[in-house]
C-alpha cells in the first residue's frame with residue numbers, strides 16, 4: 499500500500515517520527531477479524547477465539563465465510579472491527595438508567611447494534627442514516643438484531659430539530675477522512691487528501707451544530723471518528739466544549755489495552771486506538787456532557803400549527819396477530835397501509851412525533867402484511883427476540899437447505915411439517931418464514947436480502963461453537 503506523502507507528513511508532525519513509522523508499518527499488516535455475539539439470541543462463545551479486552555467481542559483465529567453462514571443472517575452475531583467496540587465502555591460508564599439515544603450517523607449499524615445490546619433495558623434507540631440506500635442496510639441489520647425498542651430513520655441531521663431536545667445520549671460517529679480504515683479499504687487511501695481533511699472537519703462541525711439542540715441539558719455526546727489527524731479529532735472536541743458548551747469526560751481504561759490519549763498537548767481526555775498499539779483499526783472517541791442549558795423546543799410548542807400528517811389508511815386486523823409476540827400487553831399496535839406494527843407502549847408519544855416529523859423506515863416489530871384477505875407474518879417478526887414461542891410450527895433446516903432458503907430458492911419441507919406459515923430455523927435459530935402448501939413451500943425470505951452469489955465456497959467455514 500502506498501500511503502500519501504502528505505498523510506505521512508501530517509502523522510509525523512502529530513505523533514513523532516518513531517510512532518509514525520510504526521503506525522505506517524502496522525497499516526500494511528492483515529486486519530484482525532472480530533465479531534460481537536447477539537446475547538439476546540445466541541449467548542454462546544465462539545471457538546478458536548480470544549476476547550476483545552474492552553468489550554464483549556471476540557477476535558477469531560480464522561476467517562469464516564460470513565455470507566455463507568446462516569447464523570450471520572439470523573442476527574446471531576455482527577462482524578465489527580474491535581476498536582469500534584470501545585463505544586461499549588462509554589455507554590457502560592455513563593448510561594445507567596433507561597434513556598432515549600440517537601445514533602445519528604449509523605449505517606451500516608455496527609455501533610447501533612452494539613448500543614442496543616448495552617443500553618439499559620427500557621431504553622429507546624433511534625438509528626439514523628442520511629443516505630437512503632445505506633439506511634436500508636441499517637434497517638436490515640437492526641431488524642436482524644431483533645430488539646423491539648428501535649426506530650430507524652433516514653434524515654438529514656437538521657431534520658431532528660423539530661423533535662426538540664429529546665435525547666439523553668447522542669452518538670455522532672461522523673463521516674471522516676477514514677485514515678484508520680486505510681488497510682481495510684483501498685478507496686480510503688485513494689480518496690485521501692489534505693483538502694478532504696479540511697472538508698471533513700468543517701462538515702463534522704456542521705453536523706454537530708445541527709444536532710446539538712436535540713441533546714438534553716446534561717445529556718451525553720459520544721463523538722467518534724475512524725481517522726488519526728487532530729483537526730477531525732482533538733480540535734473538534736475542543737470546539738464542541740468551547741463553542742457548544744460541554745465538559746469532556748474521562749473513561750476508565752486498563753493500561754494493558756494500550757489506548758493512546760490526547761496527542762495535541764490538550765488537557766482533556768480522549769481515546770485513540772492506533773493499530774500499531776491496539777489490535778484493531780484506527781478509532782478516536784471522546785465523551786462530553788452538555789453543560790449549556792439550551793435545547794430545541796419541540797415543533798408543536800414552537801409552532802402550534804403542526805405539520806399535516808400523512809393520510810395513512812388505518813384498517814381493522816385480527817387481534818390474534820397481537821399474540822404473535824410475547825408480552826404483547828407492553829406494546830401499542832397500529833395497522834396502517836396494510837402493515838401491522840407493534841411498538842413499545844412506553845415510547846408511544848415520542849414515536850408518534852417521530853412519525854410526524856421524520857422519515858421513519860422501520861420501527862418496533864413489523865408483525866404482518868396484508869395479502870388479500872390474509873395477514874402474512876413479516877420477516878421482522880421472525881427475526882424478533884419477542885417472537886412468541888409455539889405460535890408457528892418450526893422446521894429446522896440442514897446447512898444446504900438453509901443456504902437455498904437464504905438464496906430464496908424453492909424448498910420442500912418434510913411431510914411431517916404442518917401446512918401454513920412455518921418458521922424455518924438453522925441450529926434452532928429462526929431464519930424466516932415459509933408458507934408450506936404441502937408439495938412445496940413458498941419462500942418468504944425478503945427478496946432484497948437474499949444471498950445473491952451463486953458461488954459456494956469449496957470449504958465452507960462458518961462460525962464455530
Ligand SMILES: C[S@@+](CC[C@H](N)C(=O)[O-])C[C@H]1O[C@@H](n2cnc3c(N)ncnc32)[C@H](O)[C@@H]1O
Pocket residue numbers: 582602603604605606607608609610627628629632654655671672673674701705
Ligand atoms: C463512519 S460512518 C458510520 C458507521 C456506523 N456508525 C457504524 O458503526 O456502523 C459515517 C456515516 O455518516 C453518514 N453521513 C455522510 N454524510 C453525512 C452528513 N452530512 N450527516 C450525517 N451523516 C452523514 C455516512 O453515510 C455514513 O454512513
